[in-house]
Amino acid sequence: MENIIDLLNWRYAAKRMTGEKVVDEKINTILEAAHLAPSGIGLQPYEIIVISDPDIKKQILPIAMDQSVVTESSHLLVFAVWDEYTKERIDHVFDHLILKRHSESASYERQRHFAKQFFGNMSIEENFHHAAKQANIALERTV
Template identity: 35%
Template sequence: MQLVDNLKWRYATKKYDASKKVSEKDINYIKEAVQLTASSYGLQPFKVLEIKDPALKEALKPLSWNQSQITDASHLFVFCNKIKVTDEDVDGMMQLRAKTNNIPIEKISGYGEFVKEKMKEKSDVEMFHWTAKQAYMALSTALIACAELQIDATPMEGFDAEDYNIKLGLKEKGLNASALLAVGYRYADNIAQNNKKVRKPISSLFELLY
């Protein structure tokens, strides 16, 4: 039941204490949780950028609706989706799978070809939205990991993705900025932390079909 208690504790922090920093041990734990997140076909078609440089965070703030979380949070993560999944991406994952499980690549080559065909079935728009969903799954895992550690985190869509893409040179890397995650510690006098969490009741979120 600890997970539910931690999720009740967390909230989208609006004001961070800039003097408090998250330890590298805890950051590495969050990174490992993201690494282990569920991903369709195991492809992980996303990359997470860790922004620590204060000057870069200041430069990104105007591109993020001037929200203070960008500069005041201990860490800023940019979750990026791959614009396109290539045959090389699939081959790389198959090779990693074979190496990790110590099996001949030939044993899973058929599955690799199947995944390649499924990727080719997607239009450019479908591919873009599919990889973005994968990035969001990783974002959700990061939020849960932060809650477990009692570290504050704010998922953010309030930013200009195209400006981020240009500033960080993402398009040249085949990436697109999907979402941001500010991580740190809440400011002590932030009144919002005492508000009760408002969520729809389970009875309206779930429907039992017979």
């Protein structure tokens, strides 16, 4: 088994991009890996926005602390987390799961109720911080 320190030393932040375009197949694999990442109650409270338009990336540059990797990258992935876990968002996720998995809705009702109760007792700030942590799990899985 590799030493944990060796594994941590391998990891680094990209300082510059090569200008090489990442093929769509790889982008799709990254998105699928993020989609399959675990999250609290399976809600995946974030959207991943893929930006490849150079003009949009230039507009983002100032709010990304002028990091050149934003405009040098072929694709910029923005993890946009929910600002709040609403009953409607929770229902949408469970309705989608039931439809996608061809499941009986009764099998998800207990989990749906728990999610609404659990997140309904949190403040909006707590909701946001929780969602951000869930997005980070997906981000870590894609790297």
